[in-house]
Amino acid sequence: MQQNFLLKKEKLGEFLTALSKEAEVFVPSLNENNATCFLPYNSQELYLAERTQYSPKKILSPPLEKEFIFRKKSSSFEIEHLLDNKKRVFFGVRSCDTHAIKVLDKLYLEYFTEDKWYKAIREDLTIIALQCSKPCENGFCQSMGTDKPVGHDLLLVEKEKSFFVEIASERGEQLVKKYRDLFNQTNFTKPESKFKCSKELETTNLKEILDKNFFHKKWKQEAKKCLSCSSCTQVCPSCYCFLSFDKFILNTGDSERFRAWDSCQLKRFTRVSHDFFFRESRESRLRQFVMHKLSYFQENFGFPLCVGCGRCIMVCPVGIDLTEIASTIRGDSK
Amino acid sequence: MPKKLKAGFYSLACCEGCEIVMFDLEENFLKALDFVEIVDARLFNGKHPGEKLDIAIVEGCVESEVDKKHLLEIRERCKYLVAFGACATIIGIPGIRNALPKEIQKKLKRKAIIPVKDKAFPISAFVKVDALLQGCPAFTHEILDVFVKLYHGIVPKLEEVPVCSECRERENPCLLFEGIPCLGPVTYAGCKALCPSERAQCIGCRGFTEDGNFEALRKKFQEMGIPKKEIYNLFTYFNPDPFTKKMEEK
Numbered sequence: 001m002q003q004n005f006l007l008k009k010e011k012l013g014e015f016l017t018a019l020s021k022e023a024e025v026f027v028p029s030l031n032e033n034n035a036t037c038f039l040p041y042n043s044q045e046l047y048l049a050e051r052t053q054y055s056p057k058k059i060l061s062p063p064l065e066k067e068f069i070f071r072k073k074s075s076s077f078e079i080e081h082l083l084d085n086k087k088r089v090f091f092g093v094r095s096c097d098t099h100a101i102k103v104l105d106k107l108y109l110e111y112f113t114e115d116k117w118y119k120a121i122r123e124d125l126t127i128i129a130l131q132c133s134k135p136c137e138n139g140f141c142q143s144m145g146t147d148k149p150v151g152h153d154l155l156l157v158e159k160e161k162s163f164f165v166e167i168a169s170e171r172g173e174q175l176v177k178k179y180r181d182l183f184n185q186t187n188f189t190k191p192e193s194k195f196k197c198s199k200e201l202e203t204t205n206l207k208e209i210l211d212k213n214f215f216h217k218k219w220k221q222e223a224k225k226c227l228s229c230s231s232c233t234q235v236c237p238s239c240y241c242f243l244s245f246d247k248f249i250l251n252t253g254d255s256e257r258f259r260a261w262d263s264c265q266l267k268r269f270t271r272v273s274h275d276f277f278f279r280e281s282r283e284s285r286l287r288q289f290v291m292h293k294l295s296y297f298q299e300n301f302g303f304p305l306c307v308g309c310g311r312c313i314m315v316c317p318v319g320i321d322l323t324e325i326a327s328t329i330r331g332d333s334k
Numbered sequence: 335m336p337k338k339l340k341a342g343f344y345s346l347a348c349c350e351g352c353e354i355v356m357f358d359l360e361e362n363f364l365k366a367l368d369f370v371e372i373v374d375a376r377l378f379n380g381k382h383p384g385e386k387l388d389i390a391i392v393e394g395c396v397e398s399e400v401d402k403k404h405l406l407e408i409r410e411r412c413k414y415l416v417a418f419g420a421c422a423t424i425i426g427i428p429g430i431r432n433a434l435p436k437e438i439q440k441k442l443k444r445k446a447i448i449p450v451k452d453k454a455f456p457i458s459a460f461v462k463v464d465a466l467l468q469g470c471p472a473f474t475h476e477i478l479d480v481f482v483k484l485y486h487g488i489v490p491k492l493e494e495v496p497v498c499s500e501c502r503e504r505e506n507p508c509l510l511f512e513g514i515p516c517l518g519p520v521t522y523a524g525c526k527a528l529c530p531s532e533r534a535q536c537i538g539c540r541g542f543t544e545d546g547n548f549e550a551l552r553k554k555f556q557e558m559g560i561p562k563k564e565i566y567n568l569f570t571y572f573n574p575d576p577f578t579k580k581m582e583e584k
Contacts, residue, residue, distance in 0.1 A: 033505075033533065034507060035507040058503070064503075227496075227519035228496070231502050231508065266499070266545070268493055
């Protein structure tokens with residue numbers, strides 16, 4: 001039978017300090033502008049109330065990543081790949097974010113035939129998930145079926161003055177074994193978290209309904225409000241679009257290849273040759289975001305891209321709500 | 335190694351701050367001198383004024399006939415013309431006069447200069463501009479980038495990304511939720527969201543994007559309870575009023 005453990009809350013700091021000695025530990029905490037995000041552990045206060053405003057995506061797929069340097073030789077080029085294979089631990093990752101990591105894994109490790117930069121970061125990553133105990137603002141993970149974490153190594157569930165620890169992988173088991181003196185063995189069963197998400201999204205036949213209403217008037221109405229500021233795609237833990245560009249190094253003939261986040265909400269995103277824009281209208285760009293999350297990805301991979309974290313709803317300055325769009329369209333198509 | 339690029343710096347109506355910012359480059363400025371020769375510049379003591387140029391970097395806007403003549407003459411002499419800083423690209427601070435009432439504008443007239451239509455114009459109103467360096471003051475790492483690109487024969491192109499994009503990358507909470515009117519959603523990025531990261535609103539010094547949804551942003555400001563006058567002032571602080579017709583060419 002699998003053993004379960006308890007980690008006392010006062011021991012948490014000790015555990016994280018010990019971990020940060022051998023790996024880079026990212027914990028949910030407040031940054032200098034009071035936004036909640038994942039920061040390297042430096043004995044700061046943790047933010048464990050609910051899911052953070054910013055996801056740990058920026059560590060797995062950095063906003064600006066240097067891929068390689070190519071140096072000019074007399075008749076050819078020499079390429080030096082820059083891979084980041086540091087040992088990392090994510091602490092306190094919520095269920096929605098573990099599902100987003102699953103999406104990134106699917107894309108970068110299977111679909112894109114193994115992206116070596118992503119693989120280097122991902123390979124030595126330990127995920128310590130934390131079960132939500134109360135609904136977060138705008139979240140709708142229960143509707144998307146992403147309220148139970150996946151692909152994690154340890155799962156913590158808050159239980160009065162300690163955390164209930166469930167081992168979910170071999171890596172997690174070894175972690176507990178290594179710091180065995182911090183954990184107490186327990187006979188408790190996993191505490192069930194009972195709460196209802198603050199938002200709901202009816203997903204039955206959603207794909208068919210959205211596909212059928214490609215030209216629904218709702219898209220135009222929402223596009224009128226949309227600022228095309230790309231905040232939604234930047235905070236989305238499962239948005240993965242990127243662009244590649246080269247930069248010359250001053251004075252030498254060498255260049256560097258960069259990879260940077262891109263966003264489908266920007267007009268330039270769909271610029272092709274002869275300055276043609278295949279998604280020029282704001283309406284079509286906004287529709288692309290929602291349809292990709294709820295319809296297109298499902299068609300290709302069998303599960304929706306949206307993980308129901310509700311961050312895009314939270315961050316939108318004009319209050320565009322993905323769930324509201326979907327439910328309005330559903331209501332009209334009855 | 336190909337020949338060095340010949341560059342000149344010119345100032346029209348402005349504070350010359352962008353040119354001074356060049357000194358922030360420190361050792362990189364000396365590195366750039368390996369492939370750029372500054373032939374004509376007041377501040378850098380250019381030795382060959384009046385020579386043909388590869389790159390002319392022009393800061394400041396056109397306010398008088400003298401500026402206009404000077405600008406046209408520079409354009410004739412150079413291969414690439416780079417607009418340097420907010421005044422040259424979007425009129426910036428001198429452009430505030432364009433939004434003033436007529437009576438006040440009359441008082442601004444001075445005898446010594448012959449004004450062009452009583453208004454300030456960005457340099458693109460008169461000549462073809464090859465590359466833009468936005469910001470007040472302009473960002474020095476970008477001018478290095480322009481130098482390097484032009485040296486390799488690439489004309490840099492602006493990427494239309496709003497400040498919000500970089501603000502989210504820096505993981506800032508949105509100022510619009512705190513009741514602060516911020517022009518981030520309609521302003522070109524590249525500054526790494528400098529002002530919003532310090533909790534100050536973006537005032538659009540890098541210019542408005544073509545794609546910006548100004549109507550929606552104005553509506554948002556109104557909903558936030560910002561007075562009408564203040565909204566107008568904010569939108570016309572650095573940029574020509576986006577709600578009226580675009581500044582016409584003369």
